[in-house]
Structure formats: C-alpha cells, structure tokens
Amino acid sequence: MTFRSRILSTLCLTLALGAGFGMSSAMADSAATAPQQPKDALPLKELQAFSEIFQRIKQDYVKPVSDKELLDNAIQGMLSGLDPHSAYLDANAFKQLQIDTTGExxxxxxxxxxxxxxxxxxxxxxxxxxxxxxxxxxxxxxxxxxxxxxxxxxxxxxxxxxxxxxxxxxxxxxxxxxxxxxxxxxxxxxxRVDSVKSRMLEPGYGYVRITSFQANTPASLKKAIDQLDRDNKGPLKGLVLDLRNNPGGVLNAAVGVSDTFLNKGLIVYTKGRMPGSDLRYDATPGDILHGAPMVVLVNGGTASAAEIVSGALKDNHRALIVGTRTFGKGSVQTVLPLSRDTAVKLTTALYFTPNGHSIQAEGIEPNIVVEPLAVGKSLTEGFKALREADLSGHLANPDGKVQPRANGKGDPGLARSDFQLYEALTVLKSLVLSAGFHGRSAG
The missing domain is CATH 2.30.42.10 (PDZ domain)
Structure with a gap:
C-alpha cells in the first residue's frame, strides 16, 4: 500500500468516526474508562479534526478543490513543517531531482x-x-x-x-x-554542471574547484589532478581545493572525494532512527597526492557534502581549512519512492565528522579565517551570509553547544581579485616549506 493510499484509508476511517460525532453519554463514559491507546496508535482526535477541516474546505471554500489537491497540500505541509530539507516530490519535482543528480x-x-x-x-x-x-x-x-x-x-x-x-x-x-x-x-x-574545474596557480601548485557533488565527481577529480601533473611536468608540490559556494550533493561522492586524498581513517559517520541509517565510511589506501600539502577553501556557501569533505580532511589532519565558517547543513536526506513518479525526501539522519562533531546549524570553523576582500573594500561589509541556522525550522545541533568563533580578518593591503585564494596559496607555500616538500614521487 502506498503512502497516499494509507492516508486515504486513514482519512476514510476518520470520516467514519466523525459521522458518529454525537455519540451517547454511555459511549463517552466507556471511552473515558478505556485503557490508554498504545504509543503508536492512530491519533484519532487529531485525525478527526483533520477530516472536519477537509470537509469544510470541500463544502465552503470559494472555489471547488479536488481531493488530490487537498491531500497533496496536506502531505507537503506535513513534510515542510519538519525541517527545511524534507519535502514531498510530485511527478515534476521527482523528475527534477533525478535531472539534478545528472548535472544537466x-x-x-x-x-x-x-x-x-x-x-x-x-x-x-x-x-x-x-x-x-x-x-x-x-x-x-x-x-x-x-x-x-x-x-x-x-x-x-x-x-x-x-x-x-x-x-x-x-x-x-x-x-x-x-x-x-x-x-x-x-x-x-x-x-551543464561540470563539477570539477582545475588549473595551475604557479609552477608546482595546483588548483581544483568542485562546484557540486555528483555521482561522477570523484572520477572527474582524479582526471583533473592527473592533468595538473602533466601540465606541471611532474608531481605537484601542493594543492588548493576550492569548495566555496559548493551546495553539496551526493553523499557517496563526498566520501569518494575525501578518500582520494586519504590513506586511512574515518571519513564520516551517520546516526538516525531508521534501520540501516547508522553508517560508517572509512578511507582506503591510495592518497593521489602522496602526502603533498593541501589547503581547502571554504565559505558560508560551503554546505552539506562539501562540509563532509572539509570535516574529513580537517579532522584527519590532511589539510588546513582556510576561509570563513561553513553553512552548517549536517543532515542526511533519503529519497523514499511512493510510486513510479512520486517520492518523499525525508531527513533521516545526521552526519558527524571523524572527531564526532555534528556541524548541524553550526558549520565548520576554518583553521585560518580569511574574509573575502575586494580592492579597498570588504565584500562582507554590511552583509551576513545565509547559513543553515538562518533557515526557518532548521534542526538544532545535537551537541547542544556553540563552537567558539574565530574573528580573524585578512589584511586589506594584500587585496587581490580573489583574496581568499591568494591567502590560501600563501598558506600552501608555507606548508610546503615547513615540510621540506619538493614534490612527490611519480610512482
């Protein structure tokens, strides 16, 4: 039986109960002395109110409304009231979600x-x-x-x-x-969302930007780094991974990208109420950079899957995180098909970084805070970036505490067209010098 069928069956039951609204006092007394219903029993009082409102709309609304429209609206309201990311996907929305994951x-x-x-x-x-x-x-x-x-x-x-x-x-x-x-x-x-872009910043120093996490992102990332090695005519000394304004995407893609740079260690784990929602993802041997230093650029638009990568590389001490505090979307959505062309997108778990930190509504604090600057003026002057904690109905952070916030700012005298990237390259060069790293072996 589909989700919609269960609602219709429940509604029919409730309407039948509503038809006997004027029950006798004997029945009322009997109900009053009856044992309490099990915890998972149907909330009959609330369902009766729902059925009465349903009937009132059908009878009294200014224009006719179909049962389908009313039930669709009810389902959408049920889900949208939970958190900003749960939703009912009708045929159009479900199709669009499938299109989004293909990147076109x-x-x-x-x-x-x-x-x-x-x-x-x-x-x-x-x-x-x-x-x-x-x-x-x-x-x-x-x-x-x-x-x-x-x-x-x-x-x-x-x-x-x-x-x-x-x-x-x-x-x-x-x-x-x-x-x-x-x-x-x-x-x-x-x-056409080409999720991976790359170029050389200077001889020995590569740059990779990931704009979103799609199913093919890990493979595209490996190709990009191989191309950078060829462009550099040898292994890179260091890499800047740019995840700014990356809204996230597929969880498995985030795991794959993290694994690309790790030889071992926990990447991320999830905790929820559904059977099978408690999952753990560990890295496998094979760091594509063979230990070459990394800097990850983040900002307030770095969200979800992009935060998984940032947290994994930070907690495993594989990279320094540079930029500003991330968006703070630490929840996992599962698409539950209802029929061939409809589904529910439901928040089913929270994810945690290797150190056990939930970033939900808090985000990831960079190791080095660098604000974006333009020549002579801060781009953040008078502007507060949107974050998960600003969304109506967002889930609270399960840790029950707020991270200390760093307040470092970049030096306006070092302004460039992309000040954060300029600072990230400076940090990367310092890492290379301090490690005495002159390029990894090609083997």
Missing amino acids: FGGLGIVVGTKDGFIQVISPIDDTPAQRAGIKPGDIITRINGESVQGIGLDKAVKMMRGKPGTEVKLEVVREGENKPLNFTLKREVI
Missing part, C-alpha cells in the same frame, strides 16, 4: 533555500546566467516574473525559474546593504 537541466544556475517565506540564494553555480548577472549568496528573491514568491514554496519557485533554454526570467532581488530592490533579466540556458 534548463534554468538559471541558482541554488536556493527558504527564509521567512521568501526564496534565498545559497549560491550561484559557476559560469551560469545567475553567476554572470551578479546574483550573490544571501540575496532574497522576492518576485519571479513579477509574481511574489512569498509563501509559494521552494519547489514551485524552482519550477518557475527553470524552463526552456533561451526564454527569459525576471527576478526582483533584495540585497542587504542596498536601499532598493535589484532587478535582473536572465536568459535560461542548458545548465
């Missing part, structure tokens, strides 16, 4: 969440219409094509922004520090 879709290239009923940008995807137009993390989208998005839900907002490549979308955006809304007209493109 038609849209603007924005990763979004919800805040106070509005849609808020977590991060734009590199080399997409949103990124090129200047959409920034923390921007609040208030209107899409002139229609207010307050209260419409995340799935509908995403559906409005995606569509046929070549068509235009108008966004009204509120940005902290701006006196009035900003208006953008963007043209949809086929968004």
